[in-house]
Amino acid sequence: MNDVYIFTDFDGTITLDDLGDKLFLDFGQFEPFHSELLSHKLDIRQYWELLFESLPDNIDEQFIRNWAAAQQVDAYFLDFAEFCKGNCLPLAVVSDGFDLYIDAVLSNINQNHLKVYSNKAKKNNGSWNLTYPLATESCGCLVASCKRNALLKDVPTDAFLIFIGDGYSDFCAAQYADIVFAKKSLARFCFEQKIPHHNWRSFFDVLAVLRKILHSKTVRPRHQARLRRMEAFKSE
Numbered sequence: 001m002n003d004v005y006i007f008t009d010f011d012g013t014i015t016l017d018d019l020g021d022k023l024f025l026d027f028g029q030f031e032p033f034h035s036e037l038l039s040h041k042l043d044i045r046q047y048w049e050l051l052f053e054s055l056p057d058n059i060d061e062q063f064i065r066n067w068a069a070a071q072q073v074d075a076y077f078l079d080f081a082e083f084c085k086g087n088c089l090p091l092a093v094v095s096d097g098f099d100l101y102i103d104a105v106l107s108n109i110n111q112n113h114l115k116v117y118s119n120k121a122k123k124n125n126g127s128w129n130l131t132y133p134l135a136t137e138s139c140g141c142l143v144a145s146c147k148r149n150a151l152l153k154d155v156p157t158d159a160f161l162i163f164i165g166d167g168y169s170d171f172c173a174a175q176y177a178d179i180v181f182a183k184k185s186l187a188r189f190c191f192e193q194k195i196p197h198h199n200w201r202s203f204f205d206v207l208a209v210l211r212k213i214l215h216s217k218t219v220r221p222r223h224q225a226r227l228r229r230m231e232a233f234k235s236e
């Protein structure tokens, strides 16, 4: 098998809740913006701008970091991350959420060495400044940070890619991975699109399958994913 690289979503995957929803449900305003995003009245950047603007003035970066550090993480994520480290498998986090709360959660569980691809939020002179380093026009996947590009950016072209996710923002990346772990709406999407995938509930399940994959001599790259990756390389 070629070099294995593992990418995992963050919200609802590493954390039990979607912190990118919860932050605004708890402290700001979530609706009608979320419904407007789903009905395409807002694009994803307009959506994030409105949500961050809805936060009260007293909510600053430090407040969000403290709040995030208290959020629940999948009970087996740490075992999974340690397994990857022990087996020299590069593990990266790919998120359409924000560095601010992702970094706080990862620091809290001593995993801040993990590479994170995400949007960025900073508060300057009382107003939020949001940036999207992975935004791309060559992919039409309608998220602020195209996860496909995180998968393709820093790995060898013949790498064996494993992707773990749960939701809408993972639809794009799943099509480019050799092995997909999917739950919730990502599992439905993979089923509909006939993308082979492993269903998972916690990182316990992911780890069990990963061990088998690494011991197996018969795991092959997924042909459709390879073709898509070659096309994406050409278009970037």
Ligand SMILES: [Zn+2]
Binding pocket: 139, 140, 141, 142, 146, 147, 148, 149, 172, 173
């Ligand atoms: Zn994309």
